[in-house]
Amino acid sequence: MNLNDTPAALLIPAEFEEGLARQRAAYLAEPNPSHAQRVADLKTLARMLKENQAALVDAIERDYTNRSDFETLFAEFFAVLDGIRDTAKKVKRWMKPTKRHVDVMMYPLAKNRIIPQPLGVVGVIVPWNFPLYLSIGPLTSIFAAGNRAMVKMSENSRHLARLLIEKIPVYFPRDKLAFFDETGGVGVEFSKLKFDHLLFTGSTAVGRKIAQGIAGQGKALTLELGGKAANIVFDDAPLDQAVEGIVNGIYFNQGEVCCAGSRLLVQESIAELLIAKLKDRLATIRVGDPLDKNTDVGAINSRAQLDKITELVAAGVAEGADLYQPACELPERGYFFRPSLFTNVAQSHRIAREEIFGPVLATLTFRTPEEAIEKANNTPYGLSAGIWTDKGSRILMMVRRMRAGVVWANTFNKFDPTSPFGGYKESGYGREGGLHGLQAYVRLEDR
Numbered sequence: 001m002n003l004n005d006t007p008a009a010l011l012i013p014a015e016f017e018e019g020l021a022r023q024r025a026a027y028l029a030e031p032n033p034s035h036a037q038r039v040a041d042l043k044t045l046a047r048m049l050k051e052n053q054a055a056l057v058d059a060i061e062r063d064y065t066n067r068s069d070f071e072t073l074f075a076e077f078f079a080v081l082d083g084i085r086d087t088a089k090k091v092k093r094w095m096k097p098t099k100r101h102v103d104v105m106m107y108p109l110a111k112n113r114i115i116p117q118p119l120g121v122v123g124v125i126v127p128w129n130f131p132l133y134l135s136i137g138p139l140t141s142i143f144a145a146g147n148r149a150m151v152k153m154s155e156n157s158r159h160l161a162r163l164l165i166e167k168i169p170v171y172f173p174r175d176k177l178a179f180f181d182e183t184g185g186v187g188v189e190f191s192k193l194k195f196d197h198l199l200f201t202g203s204t205a206v207g208r209k210i211a212q213g214i215a216g217q218g219k220a221l222t223l224e225l226g227g228k229a230a231n232i233v234f235d236d237a238p239l240d241q242a243v244e245g246i247v248n249g250i251y252f253n254q255g256e257v258c259c260a261g262s263r264l265l266v267q268e269s270i271a272e273l274l275i276a277k278l279k280d281r282l283a284t285i286r287v288g289d290p291l292d293k294n295t296d297v298g299a300i301n302s303r304a305q306l307d308k309i310t311e312l313v314a315a316g317v318a319e320g321a322d323l324y325q326p327a328c329e330l331p332e333r334g335y336f337f338r339p340s341l342f343t344n345v346a347q348s349h350r351i352a353r354e355e356i357f358g359p360v361l362a363t364l365t366f367r368t369p370e371e372a373i374e375k376a377n378n379t380p381y382g383l384s385a386g387i388w389t390d391k392g393s394r395i396l397m398m399v400r401r402m403r404a405g406v407v408w409a410n411t412f413n414k415f416d417p418t419s420p421f422g423g424y425k426e427s428g429y430g431r432e433g434g435l436h437g438l439q440a441y442v443r444l445e446d447r
């Protein structure tokens with residue numbers, strides 16, 4: 001039985017209030033944990049991951065109804081460990097007070113320091129698509145900065161939620177870290193708790209509601225939301241390498257990736273050749289059991305998500321774009337969707353504007369770099385983008401003008417948990433990861 005298809009044990013929002021009161025009292029009793037304590041917390045987090053590796057991977061695989069261990073290990077597990085290791089090494093330097101210059105004429109003998117202090121209790125709301133990376137990952141910065149945390153998982157990652165709710169108390173007291181499941185829409189209550197900071201990762205529609213719901217509460221907010229990334233291919237690009245990058249950009253994790261390269265912008269002079277190469281490559285893609293190491297594209301996470309993808313693909317056809325889908329066999333059981341490639345797409349089409357969150361690529365063409373920039377930035381989102389070209393000077397010119405949080409050159413979907421990640425416009429605000437991620441969780445005091 002898949003837990004995601006059943007209601008979780010009813011969760012009473014009062015548990016949230018009690019959890020917050022407990023954590024806030026602990027914070028007030030010890031508002032500034034020592035450096036040694038912070039590093040110990042990071043090491044405990046890493047130990048929790050390592051000691052439960054098999055069970056965590058298995059829980060995610062079941063939440064997805066099937067997801068390869070390889071994807072979970074490399075896209076989530078090792079990435080989180082990498083971020084923890086890096087932060088544990090650098091946190092002392094990052095949290096060190098900095099001396100400021102004081103005007104001797106105005107304030108003789110005075111000294112001034114900027115001291116980063118913990119905020120208190122941080123709330124974290126997690127989506128289902130990278131549930132370990134997006135629940136444990138943020139704790140790295142939250143703990144390094146000396147805070148406590150309450151984490152609410154998604155209704156679509158219930159096996160993982162149940163496991164973390166059981167395991168975390170073995171490693172951390174509840175007044176430092178507490179995990180909660182989702183049931184009956186209690187996420188709304190959770191988001192309204194008076195945290196000192198709230199990190200929401202999820203869809204733009206829900207992010208907007210949360211921002212409205214907490215307006216005036218005075219709590220800080222990081223929003224990590226949806227995307228509609230452009231993957232731009234110039235005529236001098238290494239085409240075979242670009243094809244692999246495009247395929248990885250949109251079909252990895254079935255396209256259920258916030259920064260998926262869902263819009264392909266290709267220079268007109270090579271459009272025919274590139275599309276022919278892409279179709280050849282798609283003909284070799286295997287859709288099926290992700291536990292089979294030969295599989296490229298697995299099942300969609302839920303019926304609702306499959307329905308949304310189906311509806312948007314139908315809209316693409318109805319609006320006049322040309323659809324190509326390889327004639328691959330789909331397994332009988334599971335929410336599978338054929339990898340899809342649209343050509344002849346106009347910027348006004350829904351498939352070019354809306355986040356589909358599935359294995360669907362919309363192709364547009366351009367003639368000049370100016371046109372590519374204009375089309376790439378012509379979206380309400382701004383999370384990620386990719387550029388494929390042989391010219392270094394063009395890369396430098398393009399990355400400066402792309403309105404996206406992360407821009408890859410001659411590669412795509414490569415994550416560095418030690419670098420800041422986050423969006424522009426309707427993809428959200430705030431950054432996660434490394435020194436810049438940590439800054440969201442400190443208050444700067446001038447002493």
Ligand code: NAD
Binds near residue numbers: 210
């Ligand atoms: P979602 O917005 O439906 O849900 C995210 C979380 O919010 C879940 O825990 C859910 O229970 C909770 N939630 C739902 N409605 C709520 C409400 N009204 N108030 C408070 N909480 C509520 O998103 P999803 O389907 O779980 O995830 C997919 C979306 O997340 C995509 O849009 C994707 O682009 C985005 N995403 C963004 C990033 C990023 O780093 N920018 C990373 C992963 C996913």
